[in-house]
Amino acid sequence: MGVSNKITATLNFIALLCAIPIMAAGIWLASKPDNECIHSFRWPVFVLGALMLLVSLAGFIGACFNKQGLLALYLFCMAALIILILVLLIFAFTVTRPDGSYSVPGRAYREYRLDGFSKWLRDYVTDSGTWQKIRTCLADSDTCPKLNQQYISADQFFMAHISPLQSGCCKPPTLCGYNYVNPTLWINPVNPGADQDCLLWNNDQNLLCYNCNSCRAGLLGNLRKEWRRANVILIVAVVVLIWVYLIACSAFKNAQTEELFRRYKQGWA
Template sequence: MAVSNNITAVLNFLALLCSIPIIGAGIWLASKPDNECIHLFRWPVALLGVLMLLVSLAGFVGAYWNKECLLAFYLFCMALLIGLLLILLVFAFVVTHPDGSYVVPGRVYKEYRLEGFSSWLRNYITNSGNWNKIRTCLAQSDVCSQLSQNYITADQFFMAHISPLQSGCCKPPTICNYGYVNPTLWMNPTNPTADSDCYAWSNDQSQLCYGCNSCKAGLLGNLRKEWRRANVILIVAVVVLIWVYLIACSAFKNAQTEDLFRRYKQGWA
């Protein structure tokens, strides 16, 4: 096997390894309760990772057994997949760039406003058809029931680092000034007209604040937080993949040159 093919095989193996954290990040995102309820955002990263794994494997086989057609297929498909991953990264960064959170005095957790998030993401989530399905899905999850298991007193809850989704959906907005009973049970607001969400709150455990704007904003806050974390892994992986791909292209050209030179020598022998 030519030296260039050896290099290409090693590089394809590195690309194969790079696909593993991408798949892991995709599975991690898909496992989150908010992404479970939003099918558009659930599997694209994991799917890209699996495709990269298969393409890298094809490239490795092509380089190891000197199959030029398979190597050319690998280079074409990998360029396409890297381009798609870059588009996904840019899109995720743009739509998650605004931060709709604000600090609440006397609370460790933050609360969230819809107006603070990107218009595209906000419109997609708050679309009545989408939100009705998302709301039903969230109400059937254990997002809020976990709070009552983890926190008992008001001081414990107010000092808790709860998720944006829990902050928006599982309790009424602080501005309503409801009286704390437990994390998902609140009574007698002293400022019930401060926000429309004050009226939307219900102590019915299947309702809570799932109909509130704060719940929609909390969902967006959760998505932003999770995709920002996943983006760190994806950025590192795509930088390595681009580096590997450029070297693989050079090695592929060198392998073709070596093959032409070998045939030329055989022709004169």
């Protein structure tokens, strides 16, 4: 194995290692209750990581066995994957930049407004057919029931850092003036707030606030929080991959030069 191919093999091993945290981030995202209910958001990061793993493995094999055609294919596929990750990063940052959360006096958790999020995300969850599927999935999950096991008193609950999804779907908005019994059971006020969500709240454990705009907003708040965390891993990974790719391109050119020189010497021998 030539020096250039050794360098390429080492770089591909590094790229292969970079694929592991990308796949781990994808699995982490897919395991979240909100992403379990939104299938189109569930696996793109994991799929990109898996493709990166396969491409890096192909490049490693091509470098070890001096398969120049396989190395050329590796460089093309790696460039395409880096571009895809960059596109995903830009898209994710764009649609998750607006934050629809706001603080509530006397509460540790935040509440969420649907109009505070990006139009693309709002349009996605406000589609009646899409939301009906998401709503059914959320109602079947343990997102809200587990709150009753974690918090007993009102003080405990009000000082809890619950997730955006739980804040939006499992309780009525604070402005409605409902009185606490437990995290998913509230006594109706004499004069509920004028907000539409105040009328949609229902103590039926299969209904709660799953039809509320606050629930849709809480779902988007969860997505925003999780994807921005995943973006940190993707940024670090793509920076390393770009560095690896540029050096691999240089090593590939050197390997071709070495091969031409070797053939030239053989022709004169």
